[in-house]
Amino acid sequence: MRSKVVLRRLLRNKQARYGCVALIVLIALAYVGPFFGSYDWTDKDFLSFLSAPDGDHWWGTTSIGQDMFAVTLRGMQKSIIIGLLVALISTGLAAIVGAFAGYFGGWVDRALMWGVDLLLVLPSFLIIAIVSPRLRDGSWMWFVALLAAFSWMITSRVVRSMTLSLREREYVLAAVYMGIPRWKIIFRHIVPNLSSLLIIDATLNVSGAIIGEAALSFFGFGIQPPDVSLGTLIAEGSRNATGYPWLFAFPAGLLVALVLSVNLIGDGLRDALDPGSNS
Numbered sequence: 108m109r110s111k112v113v114l115r116r117l118l119r120n121k122q123a124r125y126g127c128v129a130l131i132v133l134i135a136l137a138y139v140g141p142f143f144g145s146y147d148w149t150d151k152d153f154l155s156f157l158s159a160p161d162g163d164h165w166w167g168t169t170s171i172g173q174d175m176f177a178v179t180l181r182g183m184q185k186s187i188i189i190g191l192l193v194a195l196i197s198t199g200l201a202a203i204v205g206a207f208a209g210y211f212g213g214w215v216d217r218a219l220m221w222g223v224d225l226l227l228v229l230p231s232f233l234i235i236a237i238v239s240p241r242l243r244d245g246s247w248m249w250f251v252a253l254l255a256a257f258s259w260m261i262t263s264r265v266v267r268s269m270t271l272s273l274r275e276r277e278y279v280l281a282a283v284y285m286g287i288p289r290w291k292i293i294f295r296h297i298v299p300n301l302s303s304l305l306i307i308d309a310t311l312n313v314s315g316a317i318i319g320e321a322a323l324s325f326f327g328f329g330i331q332p333p334d335v336s337l338g339t340l341i342a343e344g345s346r347n348a349t350g351y352p353w354l355f356a357f358p359a360g361l362l363v364a365l366v367l368s369v370n371l372i373g374d375g376l377r378d379a380l381d382p383g384s385n386s
Contacts, residue, residue, distance in 0.1 A: 151171060156170060182358060195309065196255035206293045206297045209271045210293055219263075321341060
């Protein structure tokens with residue numbers, strides 16, 4: 108019943124509707140668009156170097172003859188996947204750490220929150236910049252793990268504070284008296300009652316991860332050649348943005364549209380799950 112109420116509120120929110128439509132269009136463009144193009148992202152046209160958009164190359168070509176339409180959509184695919192994976196990992200980690208710390212208290216709480224405080228004061232961008240070059244020969248999933256490792260701490264503190272209240276509720280105390288193991292109580296009763304916060308956090312983490320990936324890739328610390336992402340394409344295109352604007356405009360435009368659509372959905376979810384938040 109509550110899910111239907113939330114869905115109705117979400118559909119009544121104009122910003123959320125626009126965000127959902129835009130995100131669906133962007134995802135369809137990223138994964139269906141390549142089938143309508145004449146070139147694969149790995150193809151090279153040696154007769155067209157840095158050519159402007161035309162009937163053959165809809166978004167122009169790169170300095171090595173790659174079709175900009177195909178390459179940009181490949182980069183958007185990678186950015187979307189990274190954003191989703193980082194959001195799922197970081198939100199899941201925040202839920203587990205925060206819930207365990209808040210429910211168990213004592214030395215468990217002190218140890219986990221000490222770890223959170225330590226990660227909060229560490230310069231995450233610098234650490235990722237130092238570690239990621241050493242992982243260039245490995246899977247790009249290591250880059251996802253690095254982004255997720257520094258994206259969950261603040262949310263875990265919020266989860267902890269909410270768990271301190273939830274653990275005193277009647278249904279939680281009843282589960283304790285019934286002899287249900289504490290870890291089961293956390294996953295069955297505590298975390299599900301934090302779903303509103305976690306859904307909003309995961310949604311907003313998608314856009315945060317996409318921006319973080321783009322920023323790190325812009326400086327050469329993210330996705331490594333021959334693969335591409337929106338960040339690497341923006342970095343490459345920025346060097347020739349004035350003379351060959353299509354190299355920069357298409358990846359940057361898609362990045363802005365992608366982040367904006369996810370943020371609109373996140374704001375709509377926040378208002379739908381917590382109607383008092385927009386007052």
